[in-house]
Amino acid sequence: MPLVPGLRSPFAKVGRLVYFGRMLDKIRLHARAALPAGDYAANLGKGFDARCCNFLRVNYDELKTRVLAGDLDDAQVLAWSHERGGARTDEECEVWSGFMMKRGWRDAGAAILAQRIGESALEAKPVMTMFDYLDFDEGRDPVAARAWES
Numbered sequence: 001m002p003l004v005p006g007l008r009s010p011f012a013k014v015g016r017l018v019y020f021g022r023m024l025d026k027i028r029l030h031a032r033a034a035l036p037a038g039d040y041a042a043n044l045g046k047g048f049d050a051r052c053c054n055f056l057r058v059n060y061d062e063l064k065t066r067v068l069a070g071d072l073d074d075a076q077v078l079a080w081s082h083e084r085g086g087a088r089t090d091e092e093c094e095v096w097s098g099f100m101m102k103r104g105w106r107d108a109g110a111a112i113l114a115q116r117i118g119e120s121a122l123e124a125k126p127v128m129t130m131f132d133y134l135d136f137d138e139g140r141d142p143v144a145a146r147a148w149e150s
Contacts, residue, residue: 003139004029004036010048010131011101011147014074016093018131019100021074023049027067048100048130055096057085101148104130 007025014021029035030044043049045060053060058081067077082088088096104113105128116137117127125136126143135142142148 002036004034004040006034007138009140009142009147010134011142011150013097013150015078016088016090016097017052017078018097019048019052020078023052024067024074024077027064031068048103051100055088056081101131102129104128104133 006029008022010019010022012021026035030041035041049060066080103109109130113130113133116133117123120137122136127133127136132142
């Protein structure tokens, strides 16, 4: 997949959560017809988007509507999500973010990760997780940037 201007790394945090900002970016980019169709648009509200919404206990379509209203920044959208679905503790956010950053490493997602690495010819890269894969596939190097520490 190409680097998509305005689409941040899944490692980037909004508040205490990884991935959330990327989901918001995808919503906004899709609304402007700036999100590539393929895997991006086809998976809106599914996969990691669905996991994130489930964790926050918010409906994806309601979140999308709120984001596209355009009057809130990312931190405010996260606060809205906590108001809708209930606040999460620091420990819950740490566990969820840790799980997401490690998805594909020695778990049920490993086979899918291996398949995607092969399809994208990334076998020579140190891809250990789905987040690594997304970054490398989009032209970022999460290992050199030590993205998980940000």
